[in-house]
Amino acid sequence: MADYTVDAVDKALGLLFLVAQQPGLGVTELAKRSGNTKARAFRLLETLEQGGLVQRELGNATYILGYKAFYLGAAASEQLSLARLAKRHLEEIGSCSNETVLIRIRDGLETVSIARWDSTHAVRIHSEIGNRRPLYVGASGKLLLAYAPADVQTKVLQGDMEKFTPNTITSPTKLKKELSKILTQGYAVSFAERTSDTVSIAAPVRDVSGEVIAAISITGPSTRMREEILPKLTDTILDGARRLSRELGYIE
Numbered sequence: 264m265a266d267y268t269v270d271a272v273d274k275a276l277g278l279l280f281l282v283a284q285q286p287g288l289g290v291t292e293l294a295k296r297s298g299n300t301k302a303r304a305f306r307l308l309e310t311l312e313q314g315g316l317v318q319r320e321l322g323n324a325t326y327i328l329g330y331k332a333f334y335l336g337a338a339a340s341e342q343l344s345l346a347r348l349a350k351r352h353l354e355e356i357g358s359c360s361n362e363t364v365l366i367r368i369r370d371g372l373e374t375v376s377i378a379r380w381d382s383t384h385a386v387r388i389h390s391e392i393g394n395r396r397p398l399y400v401g402a403s404g405k406l407l408l409a410y411a412p413a414d415v416q417t418k419v420l421q422g423d424m425e426k427f428t429p430n431t432i433t434s435p436t437k438l439k440k441e442l443s444k445i446l447t448q449g450y451a452v453s454f455a456e457r458t459s460d461t462v463s464i465a466a467p468v469r470d471v472s473g474e475v476i477a478a479i480s481i482t483g484p485s486t487r488m489r490e491e492i493l494p495k496l497t498d499t500i501l502d503g504a505r506r507l508s509r510e511l512g513y514i515e
Contacts, residue, residue: 362483402465403478410475466504471512
């Protein structure tokens with residue numbers, strides 16, 4: 264089996280975790296414990312320091328974690344907490360709809376799936392945890408884009424947008440109108456924008472500050488998610504999103 268590991272990255276990560284586990288060591292000791300030469304350890308630590316992941320303490324030339332490492336830790340903690348708290352709500356929404364229920368978060372100009380509940384139907388929409396897609400595509404993506412900072416919206420609207428299906432919105436003018444509509448109604452709907460013959464409805468999940476930190480959605484084949492049952496499914500996903508938001512500390 265092919266090994267695609269990048270040695271320098273692997274060694275740098277090893278040093279990063281070593282600093283996290285044993286802060287306050289100097290380059291000589293870090294080199295020894297990580298199996299690097301002193302010169303290589305120094306170069307890797309310099310790279311990590313420039314990236315804000317480690318910090319050299321002045322005076323004694325020892326290393327501790329940098330401020331960006333704490334960003335990573337906080338983000339990981341938040342996502343794990345969200346996925347853990349969401350489990351019961353995913354199951355409740357799933358039991359009401361028997362369609363796939365997903366939670367997606369924004370990561371730059373993409374969305375990432377972090378939790379799901381799978382429909383029991385033989386024909387269902389399946390999405391792996393960690394699945395990524397562009398921010399402008401689908402109900403969850405459009406919703407997260409609608410609530411994203413202005414600079415993120417500008418990057419998406421001015422960037423290249425791939426057309427996955429005939430329904431994918433790639434016109435900046437049409438997408439801006441869609442985002443405005445989402446903010447007005449408080450939810451997003453997608454009709455086969457990423458994958459043919461699928462329908463998705465997404466609602467915002469808010470944290471204690473009121474910030475939209477995720478989108479929770481119901482997704483299924485268009486043969487089952489027909490026009491006449493969409494209002495009921497919309498109420499279901501909005502109610503589930505509100506309950507999860509309240510558990511995260513949000514007060515309406």
